[in-house]
Amino acid sequence: MARLNDNYLKLKAGYLFPEIGRRVKAFAEANPEAKLIRLGIGDVTRPLAPVVVKAFHAGIDELAQTKTFHGYGPEQGYDWLIKTIIEKSYQPLGVDLKLSEVFISDGSKCDTANILDIFDLGNRVAICDPVYPVYNDTNVMIGRSGEADEKGYYQGLVYMPCTAENQFSPAFPTEKIDLIYLCYPNNPTGAVASRAQLQGWVDYARANEAIILFDAAYEAFITEADIPHSIYEIPGAKDCAVEFRSFSKTAGFTGVRCGLTVVPETLMAATASGEKIALNRLWNRRQCTKFNGVSYPVQRAAAAVYSEEGWGQVKETIDFYMENARLIRQGLGDAGITCFGGVNAPYIWLKTPGGMASWEFFDKLLSECHVVGTPGSGFGPSGEGYFRLSAFGERDNVIEAIKRFRAQWGQ
Ligand SMILES: *Cc1c(COP(=O)(O)O)cnc(C)c1O
Numbered sequence: 001m002a003r004l005n006d007n008y009l010k011l012k013a014g015y016l017f018p019e020i021g022r023r024v025k026a027f028a029e030a031n032p033e034a035k036l037i038r039l040g041i042g043d044v045t046r047p048l049a050p051v052v053v054k055a056f057h058a059g060i061d062e063l064a065q066t067k068t069f070h071g072y073g074p075e076q077g078y079d080w081l082i083k084t085i086i087e088k089s090y091q092p093l094g095v096d097l098k099l100s101e102v103f104i105s106d107g108s109k110c111d112t113a114n115i116l117d118i119f120d121l122g123n124r125v126a127i128c129d130p131v132y133p134v135y136n137d138t139n140v141m142i143g144r145s146g147e148a149d150e151k152g153y154y155q156g157l158v159y160m161p162c163t164a165e166n167q168f169s170p171a172f173p174t175e176k177i178d179l180i181y182l183c184y185p186n187n188p189t190g191a192v193a194s195r196a197q198l199q200g201w202v203d204y205a206r207a208n209e210a211i212i213l214f215d216a217a218y219e220a221f222i223t224e225a226d227i228p229h230s231i232y233e234i235p236g237a238k239d240c241a242v243e244f245r246s247f248s249k250t251a252g253f254t255g256v257r258c259g260l261t262v263v264p265e266t267l268m269a270a271t272a273s274g275e276k277i278a279l280n281r282l283w284n285r286r287q288c289t290k291f292n293g294v295s296y297p298v299q300r301a302a303a304a305v306y307s308e309e310g311w312g313q314v315k316e317t318i319d320f321y322m323e324n325a326r327l328i329r330q331g332l333g334d335a336g337i338t339c340f341g342g343v344n345a346p347y348i349w350l351k352t353p354g355g356m357a358s359w360e361f362f363d364k365l366l367s368e369c370h371v372v373g374t375p376g377s378g379f380g381p382s383g384e385g386y387f388r389l390s391a392f393g394e395r396d397n398v399i400e401a402i403k404r405f406r407a408q409w410g411q
Contacts, residue, residue, distance in 0.1 A: 007143045012152065016133065016378035017041060020362070027366050037401045039328075039389045040372040042187060042347070044252045046320065048301070049313035052251060055304035059297030070296045075288045077104025077260070081299045085260060088306035089245075095232040101264050101280065103287055104302075106294050108217055108244040108259040112181075113138040114290070115213060115242060115261070118282040119269070123178035126158040128170055130188055130379030130386070132215065135181040151381045161382040162189060164351065168340065169197055172204050180205065182231075183215035185222060188379045188388040189349040190341015192227045198234045205240040211269065211279075212241040220250040220318055222344040238264040242279070249346065251305045251314045258294055258302045321346050324398045325391035331402030332389075335409040346391040349376070353409055361387050369404040 020040055028036060048056070062068040076082070082102045090097050105111050112134055121144055127135045139145055139157055146155030153159055158177060160170035168191035173180075182201060184193040193201070205212050214231040222229055231241045243262040247253035263283045268276040294302075304310045325342035332339045332350055339350040352361040358375035365371050365387075376386030391398075 007141050010140050010147050011137055012148060024372055034370045036370050036372060037397045038372045039393055039401060040374045042390050043254050043392060044249060045392050045394065046252060046317045048252050049310055051307060051310040051313055052301045052304045056297050056301035059300030063296060073293045073296060075291055075293050077294060078299050081303045084303050084306050090230065093230055093233050095230055097262060101262055103261045103283065104294050104299060105259045105261060106257040107248060108246040109134055111244050111259060111261045112215060116142050117286050118279060119179060124158060124176060126160055126173045126177045126180045128162050129159040129381060130376060130383030132183055132187050153381065163382055177208060177210050179211050179213060181213045185218040185345035188347055190345040190347040192344045195226060195228055198228055198231060202234045202236045202240060206236055214241050214243045216243055217246045217249055218345050221322060221346055223322060224344055227344055238266050247302050247305060252317065256298055256301060258298050321391045324393060327398055327402060328389055328391060331405055335405045337409060342391065348389045350387050352385055352387055355385060358384055358387055369408055371401045371404060
């Protein structure tokens, strides 16, 4: 009989969001009159910017005519999109990239997972705890770990706890690490890394010949002036880091699908015999074989994000979400609840009042305030006792949710 990949069976069955869905559904059925407010799942709620929609339509119109039709595009993405991204999004940061160093994709969830194809299974991997679950689960699926222990830590993976005690900025691992996932601004904690902190990681990676997998999905939400938007703003990073970016949260592309991965040509890794090879070559080979590019109209729409008018519209939506974040932080503060994040990221990470467990707080918030959030423990054992609220949503809902928090916990 055909054998399956046993590694998949190591994953814990009840994934976070299905369990939330189950509890919300049960509550809604038992309480049909309750007006639920969802501040849980990290998905955008506002429509695409008008300029982006226009470019998207125009791209489709081109496909409708023989003369302007496009079939397969380059697996790496069209040069005009890559050039626009480099000029509009990287050069203003003082970061210069070659066209060949940027790979357009259908999103960074897949890229952060697919990048594992080009690394040996023997690499030691470090991830933050709590964490975006994709980094953990894809390493389990590919066979880099053993079973999970009772806390939820998989044998063989190295976890870096991020809690209020270390300001959600993990200590450097004490053991030898080859690959380190970092995500700033962070999902779920909303924390950011300062220039000095990122320099510390780059120095650590170079000293240990490790590679940083840097997820910058939320860089566009940074509001404070000196917080780096890209790991490549840090000297030396091109020798030790891959960067993932996405149009999903930046421009509302969660349902459209477009992202990018930067693999600098100076980034090396070793073969079994110790020879140094550029990772760029392997990632290019991987993409050319397993991926056939992002659809033409989507790339047109993505390029429009960086037009002057497009960026203005996109920025307005980001500002709207960040005003939600500000209101939520203020509302929680008024209710006496300690919270973090929400300044440079669309997530507010709160400490559950009275030391409640994350799921206990979830149930209380659902049954008493009719508000849905995400239990921190779902992102990793160190998320226990914390809770994530998302700033994606409509203003009325945010204001109403805050009123309910105040009524429940305020003095
Ligand atoms: C939403 C998100 C992404 C983006 O994923 P896409 O596949 O591009 O939609 C990447 N990383 C993190 C941490 C996220 O929260």
